Amino acid sequence: MMGRLASKLRLVGLINLEILKNFDPSWCKSEDLSKLINLRKLTATVDSQNLKGAEEIISYLSSNFRRIRHSSLSFRGCNFALEEWQTILRQLLGSGYLHELEIDGSLGNKLPGYNNISTFPSKLTKLTLSYSKLVEDPMQILEALPNLRSLFLWIAFEGEEMVCSSNRFLQLRLRMIPNGVRFITTLQELKVLHMPEEFSKRVQAVVDGEQGEDFDKIGHVASISVKDSYF
Numbered sequence: 710m711m712g713r714l715a716s717k718l719r720l721v722g723l724i725n726l727e728i729l730k731n732f733d734p735s736w737c738k739s740e741d742l743s744k745l746i747n748l749r750k751l752t753a754t755v756d757s758q759n760l761k762g763a764e765e766i767i768s769y770l771s772s773n774f775r776r777i778r779h780s781s782l783s784f785r786g787c788n789f790a791l792e793e794w795q796t797i798l799r800q801l802l803g804s805g806y807l808h809e810l811e812i813d814g815s816l817g818n819k820l821p822g823y824n825n826i827s828t829f830p831s832k833l834t835k836l837t838l839s840y841s842k843l844v845e846d847p848m849q850i851l852e853a854l855p856n857l858r859s860l861f862l863w864i865a866f867e868g869e870e871m872v873c874s875s876n877r878f879l880q881l882r883l884r885m886i887p888n889g890v891r892f893i894t895t896l897q898e899l900k901v902l903h904m905p906e907e908f909s910k911r912v913q914a915v916v917d918g919e920q921g922e923d924f925d926k927i928g929h930v931a932s933i934s935v936k937d938s939y940f
Contacts, residue, residue, distance in 0.1 A: 718736055720744060723745060724745070725747055726748060727748060733756075735758070739759075740765055743769060747776075749777060749778045749779070750780070754783045756786055756787065760794070763797050767797065767804070770804070771800075774806035780806060785814070786814050788814055799821045802850070806832065808835070809833075810837070812838055813840060815842045816842065818842075818843065819843060819847070833854050834859065836854070836857060836861070837859075837860075838865040843867065844868045846871050846872060848871050849874075851878075858881060862889055866893070884908065885911055885922070886923040891929070898933075900936070901933075903936075911923040
């Protein structure tokens with residue numbers, strides 16, 4: 710495995726660059742981002758040793774949000790339960806410049822709170838949380854993201870109950886049961902309400918003589934009901 714470069718790559722002289730993918734402050738000078746005056750798309754990855762790099766990327770995006778058409782950030786192994794990373798998380802979830810966010814690592818017991826969650830960003834469309842160790846229900850925060858179309862939770866929740874309010878997640882389309890549900894051993898009841906027929910078939914024990922595609926993920930749940938109405 711390669712070690713970190715003694716001298717990081719520089720991005721000077723790339724003033725006409727419009728797309729930058731897989732940017733990593735471990736290998737590149739993050740302060741050079743400010744010189745990319747024509748950048749339109751940025752995807753970046755940050756690890757636990759690059760708090761400063763994360764701050765500089767966020768600063769760049771927030772200063773250039775009118776020009777950046779698409780931005781995607783991935784965080785690997787970062788402990789967002791620590792206060793310095795909690796500050797970063799508040800900036801990410803409360804921003805108006807980020808389109809896609811992936812976090813692999815602990816978020817502590819709960820997502821950071823906000824005084825007014827109705828002012829959440831309008832651009833975040835994709836959110837992936839892995840190994841988050843959340844205990845408190847994160848849905849009040851997540852459902853306030855108005856344009857979220859993709860939500861992936863992988864072993865992200867260790868609590869007892871998650872509740873989604875009605876008329877929220879209007880852009881979200883659930884296509885299958887998340888794989889992480891199979892690991893929620895405390896789950897006792899699952900209700901599938903007002904979902905498309907294709908989805909409902911996936912969670913049934915037997916469909917046309919065969920097991921539903923997602924039933925193995927929820928087979929441990931004591932009570933499973935599939936209905937077309939809330940009553």
